Amino acid sequence: MSVGGINLKGHLNPEMLSRRQELTIIDDMKPILEVKKLTMDFGGLRALDHLDLDINKGEIIALIGPNGAGKTTFFNCITGMYIPTRGDILISPPGKQTQRINGLKPNKITEKGMARTFQNIRLFPTMTVLENVMVGRHCRARAGIIGAIFKGPSTRLEEQNIVDISYHMIERVGLSSFVNEQAKNLPYGAQRRLEIARAMATDPFLILLDEPAAGMNPLETRELVELITSIRETEGFTILLIEHDMKLVMSLSDRIFVMDYGRKIAQGTPEEIRNNPQVIKAYLGDEIYA
């Protein structure tokens, strides 16, 4: 019998101690995104109902739920597309203070370091692949009208930097053979990857992916899983994703949040979620008990 890692014989239980240290380290680190009692009403319809959620640095979090559960509404609230009715959205970018971002404009939120992709692909169709990613660098560059007209050394340098970083991002997602191709001519899977590259180009600390695997074939999905894992490993991005593909969600995510009717009905590791009766009920209905 042991209490608090010290067994009654006076010896330290090494296993317990290490777990405790881990816990304190996590306690010290504030979650980079913390959502408290977020509520969103559309007229009489409550799309989000006192939703709580937190994401720690380096995690891959999945947000799942049946259609119409409010997942995309949640995304739109935290990226500034909608202004939530009540609640707090707090971010703590690495090395910066915690700040409340309710009601900020989408471009301000992207500037603060949260970039998103869209459920129905929203690229700039007639711009080239490179230009699409270069637009992502917009908020990290400064050149104004005067700079553009006179094209001084600092503007040139900045442009060159934008091109370099953007090209690197395109290589990162494996689209370097399409650099000068118009975005609308890309195959579907490539367009999804381009959206991720564009989001990465804004220097985010948190990337929000809205159904990144929707409409992909199994091969493309597998490549996507590899891409997401590798950008987490090498670039250290934290990722929040909405997804319906359960295989992808279970293999990729560290923790899962489950929503139904605007409410959070469960949270936990993939194993916990897999066996959670409430989740099964939300997805399959009550018959499971019959």
Added chain:
Amino acid sequence: MVIRVNPIEKIIQWRWDNLIMVGVGSFILSFVWRYLLERKELGTNKDTDSSEISVSWSQKLFEDRRLYIPTLAGLAVFVVLFPFVFSVYQISIMTTALIYVVLGLGLNIVVGLAGLLDLGYVAFYAVGAYAYALLNYHFGLGFWAVLPVGAALGALFGILLGFPVLRLRGDYLAIVTLGFGEIIRLILENWNEFSFGPSGIANIPRPGFFGLELSLETANIYMYFLMIALALFTIAVVNRLQNSRIGRAWIALREDEIACQAMGIDKTRTKLTAFALGATWAGMMGVIFAAKTTFINPASFTFLESAMILSIVVLGGMGSITGVILGALLLILLPEYLRAFSDYRMILFGAAMVVMMVFRPQGIISNVRRRYQFKGSSQSGDAQP
């Protein structure tokens, strides 16, 4: 053509032989139309079949040095010799065409790049023209002093129009800008104490040339070269703008407003800069216009003028600088040279528009995005235009 109504004698004449001609004519035309449409469909199919990126002749012209350097040199020689070979009349209409080139390039920023349909562009043109006329009348300011003032006033009015329409898109934006253009014209027409009403302002001095008195012909040639210089300046500035951070933001705004905002682009500021920069050129050209014609009145700034500039942009190719230049030259010079058919001008104009929109909706020269070359697949992205 078929029916002739004579209201005086109250007779209706039927010309049945003409009816047959019209019938046969439209029958044959419909077949030609179908044939062309089918050929167009075949053409697009072929494009998608071959994975090769088809390079159009216009693109080839710009990318191949051996082609575009002689072309440019030839153009330069033509431009320089033009006023010494042709008559004063020719120089005058060429100057007018150049004014429209610059106006087209200015509107191209708003409509072609930022995708904001502006039907009241002529208002800024009027602002520039009246700025010169009134400042000269009341304070005796010269052309060169007012040119930047006109440009600045244009920009100011651009922002003024921009603020209320920030939330509007597409049709709604078009209606509001149309209204804005009409408001400016009506103010100029009815506020007699300010703008001298419909009778306009006369005796506006031509641009000075180091205080020398110029004869009418030299003044015309001077005006021509002034416009050439300004057109070149505009082309250079617009070209740099469209391949800059701001230019990319404009295009992104045109392509997808929501995604554009999600990528960290300030929608408000981007729209306002587009309106302001577009209007700047119109303000500047207004000053030139007033100095060229030496007389202005509100009748020069009707909606038809806005429609004309918009047609230049659409016909030439939205977002394409060369296209807009060609469009302006075609739309302004052709009616002058085809005076013999002046009765049918509007019919031809309308027919040309319809044919263009069906067979080449992207304009004479479609906008080609800048391509970047990378050495192999190395990370050092060495960009070359």
